Amino acid sequence: MTDQAPTAYAGPERVLSGVQPTGDLHLGNYLGALVKFARLQHEIDTFIFVADLHAITAWQEPSKLKHQVREIAAAYLATGLDPKVATIFAQSAVPEHAELAWVFNCVARLGWLDRMTQFKDKAGKHKERESVGLYTYPVLQAADILAYKATKVPVGEDQRQHLELTRDIAQKFNNDFNAPGFFPLPDALTQGPGARIMSLRDGTAKMSKSDPSDNSRINLTDDADAIAQKVRKARTDPEPLPETMEGLADRAEARNLVGIYAALAGVTEARVLAEFAGQGFGAFKPKLADLAVSVMGPIGGEMRRLLADPAEIDRILTDGAQRARALAAPTVAEVKKLVGFWAG
Numbered sequence: 001m002t003d004q005a006p007t008a009y010a011g012p013e014r015v016l017s018g019v020q021p022t023g024d025l026h027l028g029n030y031l032g033a034l035v036k037f038a039r040l041q042h043e044i045d046t047f048i049f050v051a052d053l054h055a056i057t058a059w060q061e062p063s064k065l066k067h068q069v070r071e072i073a074a075a076y077l078a079t080g081l082d083p084k085v086a087t088i089f090a091q092s093a094v095p096e097h098a099e100l101a102w103v104f105n106c107v108a109r110l111g112w113l114d115r116m117t118q119f120k121d122k123a124g125k126h127k128e129r130e131s132v133g134l135y136t137y138p139v140l141q142a143a144d145i146l147a148y149k150a151t152k153v154p155v156g157e158d159q160r161q162h163l164e165l166t167r168d169i170a171q172k173f174n175n176d177f178n179a180p181g182f183f184p185l186p187d188a189l190t191q192g193p194g195a196r197i198m199s200l201r202d203g204t205a206k207m208s209k210s211d212p213s214d215n216s217r218i219n220l221t222d223d224a225d226a227i228a229q230k231v232r233k234a235r236t237d238p239e240p241l242p243e244t245m246e247g248l249a250d251r252a253e254a255r256n257l258v259g260i261y262a263a264l265a266g267v268t269e270a271r272v273l274a275e276f277a278g279q280g281f282g283a284f285k286p287k288l289a290d291l292a293v294s295v296m297g298p299i300g301g302e303m304r305r306l307l308a309d310p311a312e313i314d315r316i317l318t319d320g321a322q323r324a325r326a327l328a329a330p331t332v333a334e335v336k337k338l339v340g341f342w343a344g
């Protein structure tokens, strides 16, 4: 016996990720996700989509949804995704996602979904009033990933459990249908600078689009004045910056701003402290504001330009959906055969 399973997945590496079109993207999404997408596209075959099927697990105004999808697509393009390099598309334009999700609904066990903490957090005390779609959301996510046999999934820390579920579904499918190595067991990519950007008003809470205070986050669409003002108003403490990261251990807000500076400048936090040690926030904040405006300002400008005439975005999404389908359709056709469907 060797450890090397003869049945391991042997296909190519592939990156896939998606963002829901529900609310404004912010600095946390930019540093935690979008920057990574733009970098990965040059290393591995990359598929990035807008998760509009997931969005309707909570009510979305039909007259606004299409615009919300275009906004996310605009953010992808403005932050450096290149439609000639990566495949960019809307989830609802590729019916294979929903088709595969149904099969996976019959592979995943109730016990597995009952453990999902994100459902419990979102549903709160009134789970009987939530859509069934919200409950089975992670199964659709597994279908998103496995329809393309993706092996690497850049996501936030909060998605780790959904990736574990995806692996469980892939493994059970391969076993149940006697198809060793058919689906890969994908890995979450959660590391990197900007993995945890916190609220500008509370250094212990994640920067979030659902925070009622707009001053808690820098939105991708904020103009230079708004960005500078939010940095100026960010919560801090009266102490000067220390020499080392240990000196920030109990200073959540200070640590967050140093982390944001480092991520925006593409340097280590130690480098930032080496430059600013001994200075207070009166000196540090204007520097951070300038940096944030210089990086984020042009992104907002490009998003506004793209959204002013969505024809270009629509053309890119149409082309992306065609390329996505060309890859997903043969996989789903094979799944139907393996399951034994009449139409398989």
Ligand code: TRP
Residues within 6 Å of the ligand: 016, 017, 018, 019, 020, 051, 054, 140, 141, 144, 145, 153, 154, 155, 156, 159
């Ligand atoms: N659930 C993810 C989030 O909220 C979005 C998402 C849907 C996703 N399907 C995906 C991410 C597939 C990665 C892969 O962030």
